[in-house]
Amino acid sequence: MRNLTLRSVLLGLAAPVGALVFAALLCAGILAVTGHSPVDTVDAMSASAQRPRTLVNSLNTAVSYYLSAVAVAIGFRMKLFNIGVDGQYRMAALLAAALAGAAFMEGVPPVLRVTMTVLASMLVGAAWAGIAALLKVTRGVSEVISTIMLNAIATYLVSYLNNPARLAEVNPGSNDVKTPDITAGGQVPGFEVTGSSSKVYGLVFLAVLVGFLYWFVLSRTRFGFELKATGLSESAAVASGVSVKKMVVISMLLSGAVAGLVGIPELLGASHSYSLNFPAGVGFIGIAVALLGRNHPIGMAVAALLWGFLFNTANSLDTAGVPREIVDIMQGVIVLSVVVAYELVRRYRVRAEQHAVGHALGRTKTAEEVSA
Amino acid sequence: MSTEPPAGGAPAPAVQLSAITKRFPGVVANSDVNISVRVGTVHALVGENGAGKSTLMKILYGMQQPDEGTIAIDGAPVIFASPADAIRAGVGMVHQHFMLADNLTVLENVVLGSEPRKGVGLDFATARARITEISSAYGLGVDPDRLVADLGVGERQRVEILKVLYRGARTLILDEPTAVLVPQEVEELFGNLRDLKAEGLTILFISHKLDEVLSVADDITVMRRGTTVASVLPQDVTARKLAELMVGSALPVPELRESTVTDEAVLSVDGLTVVNADGRTVLDDVSFTIHAGEVLGIAGVEGNGQAELVEALMGIRPCSAGTITLSGRDITRATTRQRRESGMGYIPEDRHRQGLLLEATLWENRVLGHQTSKPNVRGPLLDRRGAKADTERIVAEYDVRTPGIEVHAAALSGGNQQKLIVGREMSGSPVLLIASHPTRGVDVGAQAAIWEHIRRARAERLAVLLISADLDELIGMSDTLSVILRGRLVADHDPAAVTPEQLGSAMTGAGRED
8 A cells, every 4th residue: 555645545536536427427418318307316316315224225235246346356456357256156155055055054053054154155156266267277268258158157057056956946925946045043143223124234244354354465465465466567476486377276266255255145144045036247246346446445345335325226216207227327337437537547647656756866866966 | 941140150050959858757857958059060969878868859859848948940949849840840850760661662651741742643753853863962872663671771771861851851860870780881871971961961960889979970969867968079089088978987897806706506507408389499408507606697699598598597487408406406397486585586688577566666576576585574474564674775775766665666767677676686695696688778877886786796605697788798797608509508708818709709600610
C-alpha cells in the first residue's frame, strides 16, 4: 500500500465515482428516451432501500458476490483469468449440499459438520479449477478457454447429479429437484434484524475472514509478493527464481478453493439444499465486482455491496412500472466505464510520478552539477 | 526563404535556440540550452548518451514543445507545434533509423506524403525532374527509379537527405548519421555535407564520435546533463579535450589495479552445451573456471551464445550436457532460486525485462530475486521494514538518485535503475556475480560508479563473469578474457597485452587462422 495522501486518495476514488456518475446519467437518459421517469425510478429504488429486508438481502447477496470476486482477483493478480468460478462454485455447492444433507452426517457434532461442509466445498472448487491449471502447465492450454469449457461441463454434470436417481430428491409439492435438506445441526444460524423477515447469513464472517486472508497473503507474505511479481513481469519473476508453473498451479487451486465457498453462506444460511433455484451466474458477477474493486479487499467489498444492492432493488422497479433490466444496463455501463477510467487514471499517475521525480531531481541537480 | 540580414552585421543565425528548458519524465531534462548556428555551416552537437541532444533536436523539429525558451529561424521567432511546422519553416530532419518503404522506388519514397498533383492524378514527371535536379545540384547521385530495397545503407541515407531537401529544407538535422555507416561511406557523407554547405545550406550534426566531428564541423557545441556547456571551434580542441568537456571531468577509465586472483575456483563450467527449442546448438562444449577475486570477460559479437550462456548459468534455460559447479557443489540441475540462494548475483542484459518490476516500488524491487533471504523476509512473511531499510541503504551507498523508495522503478532514469540493480545484486555477500552489459545505456558517472563497485567486490574475493559489448570495458575490467564465437569459446587473451583491434578480429573469427 502506498503512502496515503489526500491527492492519492482522491485519484483512487476518481475512477469509480466518475464511472458511477457516468452510468447513472446514461441510465437516466435511457429511461427518459424509453418514456420512463428517471425520478420515479430513483424514488422506487430509494423507497426500497429504506426497507430493512432489502438491506439484509443486499448484504447477503454481497457476501457471495464478494467471495466470487476474491476468487477471481487471486487469478487477476498474476494475470491469470479464472473465468470458471461459476462452474467451480456450482459443483462445490451441489456436492457440499449432498454431503451436509446426507443421513450419516446426522450424528456428527454441529461444528465439525459445518467445518466438513466448508472444507468439502473448497476441495471441490479447487479440484475443478485444478483441471484447468494442469492443462495450462502441462499442455499450455489457455486457462480462459479451459475454464469456460469446464463451466459448460459443470452445468451438465450438476444437472446429471442433481437428479432423484442420483444425489437429489423431488421437492414435495413442486416439480423442483433438490438435495436432501440439511438438518439444523448442519446449518449456520443467521442474525435477526428488526423489521426484516430475512436474516443476515451467519457466514458473513466467512467473507470477512477470506477478505482479510486475501489481503494478508497478498501484501504480507513472500508468496503474495511472488504472485504480484509474476503478474507484473513473468520474465523478471523467472529470473528471480520464481517457478511460474508452480505459481499457476497454486494460485489456480487457491482461486478455486475460494470459488467453492461462493454458494456456502446461502446453502447453510437460507436454502439448506441445492435445488434448481440455487443462484447461478455469480461467478461472472464476481469478475465485474473484482474489476470494479480493483482487486483490492476493501474496494471489492464496496463493489459487492453496490452490486448486491442494485440486484435487490431491481425487484422494486417492476412495481414502479420501470423495466428491471435497467439495472443490468447500469451494471454493464459501470463496468465498462470503470475499466476505461482506471486505465486513464493509471496513465495519469505514471506520468505525474515521473514528472515529480524529474522535477525533484532533474532540474536542481543539473544546474548544480553543471556549475560544479 | 527571404531573410533580411540585420543592418550592418552578419546575417541572422540560421537557428537560434535561447534558454530552452524541457522538464521530462525521469531523465535528464534540457535546461537553459543556448545554441546559435551560423548560416552555411556544419554545426556539430556533441554529448554523451542521455545528455539531452535528442530531446533538443526533437524540440527543434517540432516533435516536442519546450517548457521555456525560444526558437528563432533566420532571426524570426517561431513556435513549432509539429514537424509539419518545422518543415514549413525550412527545418528538416534525417533520422538515425531510416524511414523508407523498401518496396517503393526512390521517387515514390521521396514524394510520399507530399505528392505532386496534376488534377486528380500524380505528377511523377515533375517530381522526377526535381529529384534529378536536387540530386545533381548537391552531388547526391541518387537515381529516382531504383527500388529502395536494392540500395545500400549509404545510398538510403542520401535518399533520406534528398527527401528532406525535396520538401524545401534549408536547415538539416542529422541525428547520428554515421552510426550505421562503414568508414568509406562516412567519407562520402562528409563530401555531401560539404557540397550542401557550399550551396548555402545549414547542417546540424549530432554525434558522439569525436574524430568525425573534428573533421567535418565548423562549430561545435557540447552538451552535458541537459545543458550546453561549451561552444568551441574544431581547430582549438583535441578529441580528448572534447571528451572531457562532454563528461565534465577527467574521463573514467575502466581498469583494475593489482591482481586479486586466488587459486580457489568459484565457478567451474565443464562441457556446457545448450540446444535451443529449434534444435540448434547455441552453446557448444563451453568450459571455463572463474576463481575468487577474478573477473572473466567474455567478448563476442552479440548473438553468439552470450545470452544463452548467462541464462544456462542462472538456471533459466536448461542445459543439454555438461556440468556447472559453484564453490565445489554441482548446481547443474539446481533451480534458479537455489542458485541465487547459494550466492549468485545477476545483472541482466535487459533490466526492464529481467531485472525490474517497473510498476512496483523501489523497495519491492529490492526484494525481487532475493525473496528468500534476509533482510527481505522472515520465514514466509515479507519483512517490509527490513526491506525498506535496506533499500534506503542501497539508495545511499550506490547513489541512486530518487526522491524516495516508494516511487515506482519506472520513474527512475536508466542509470539509476541500473545502480539499484547493482546494489541489490551486491547485497548479501554473493560469491559470484554474472554481469551482462552492466554499464549499457547508463551515463558516465553511473558507469564509473558501477566499475568501482565491481572492483571493490573483486578485492573482497567476488568472482565475476563479465559480458560486454564495450571492448574497452572488457579489456580494462577483466583478469582473463575469452572470445565467444558461434556458441564456442574460441580464444583466450591476456587483457594486459591485447588491443581492441585484435579482440575485434578474434570476435569475427578472423583471428582463428593464426
